[in-house]
Amino acid sequence: MNAREWSSWAIGQVEADANRSADTHLHVFPLPPSWGVTLYLKDESVHPTGSLKHRLARSLMLYGLCNNWITEGTTLVEASSGSTAVSEAYFARLLGLDFVAVMPATTVREKCALIEFYGGRCHLVEDPGTIYAVAAALAAERGGHFLDQFTYAERATDWRGNNNIAESMFAQLSREPHPVPAWVVVGAGTGGTSATIGRYLRMKRLDARLCVVDPEGSAFSAAWLTGDPDATAVGSRIEGIGRPRVEPSFVPQVVDRMIAVPDAASVAAMRWATAKLDRWVGGSTGTNLWGALQLVGELVAAGTPGSVVTLLCDDGRRYVNSYYDDDWVAAHGWDLAPYTAVLDDFLRTGAFEPELSELSCPPGQLGSDKSA
Secondary structure, X not given: OOHHXXXXXXXXXXXXXXXXXXXXXXXXXXXXXXXXXXEEEEEHHHOOOOEOHHHHHHHHHHHHHHOOOOOOOOOEEEEOOOHHHHHHHHHHHHHOOOEEEEEEOOOOHHHXXXXXXXXXXEEEEOOHHHHHHHHHHHHHHOOOEEOOHHHHHHHHXXXXXXXXXXXXXXXXXXXXXXXXXXXXXXXXXXXXXXXHHHHHHHHOOOOOEEEEEEEOOOOHHHHHHHOOOOOEOOOOOOOOOOOOEOOOOOOHHHOOEEEEEOHHHHHHHHHHHHHHHOOOEOHHHHHHHHHHHHHHHHHHHHOOOEEXXXXXXXXXXXXXXXXXXXXXXXXXXXXXXXXXXHHHHHHHHOOOOHHHHHXXXXXXXXXXXXXX
16 A cells, blocks of 8 residues: 555554543542542543553554654654553554664563563663653664654643543533532643643633642652743652653643652552552552542532542552562652551541641642642
């Protein structure tokens, strides 16, 4: 077939995959009914590649195909902390294309194995800050295409609708007691999800606010607070969210509030939620829950009925040898017990104690609200 015919075939393959995939579930987290507040988790782990990044990978593929950057035989290259690359490897195999993932050497082995399962290759680098340049160089050397999620995430996703995560979420909430939540809580890795949801809320004139939770060591919250797009940080130890720099796809203007979350709180909340839900969740879900439960606590304290929505980002079984391993956690110097106690006390009393965040997060990285 000629180039245009191949492109048409490839787009059809990606769209057929979307058509085969059912929408993701919206779970209710078990909170006391007397509080009058409902917490929902949109379970993105049920995508074919097991994470929220399946949506992004599909959008990046379509964006590359429709721009004619991806053609028959194009080698695809990505810079990733793992989950996006897993999903992109899946789509590359679907289209018969070679795929290379450039990732930090610390990426959990489970994600590397999944990339290789889908036929991709992992190129690991010691300095996480070099993944962008290395990926661009590899793509250039091979005459391939650098998918560049950190630049294109916010524009590749159709934020106006087309069953994006925001449209899907609000359709599922439509028959709930509080169909418009007080807060939607997400993390930021590329910034594409927060940009999509923030824009959608404004376009639909929905009276819901967007809170972005940011893990310890990430540059996003400091940049949002100070307005400095060149802010940098050491980088996050919670895979999938947080970055050492402010990525081009992060749109701070659509974010109403940011909450910085200590790493130990993220891991404690992840493990706590797995026990409460009987469903394995990952570290980024733990970050989401720590922030979401803080907001639930504020609604309870104010006596305001309503709802909060957040995401279950990926399958926690990817982290059995890291975040779920007690020796690995101890080696990172994380004491989970105080944070687990906060969560247990919260579920018993409805009072959340965010002061613990101040013990571990650097000055200027604490949450604040621009929506008041």
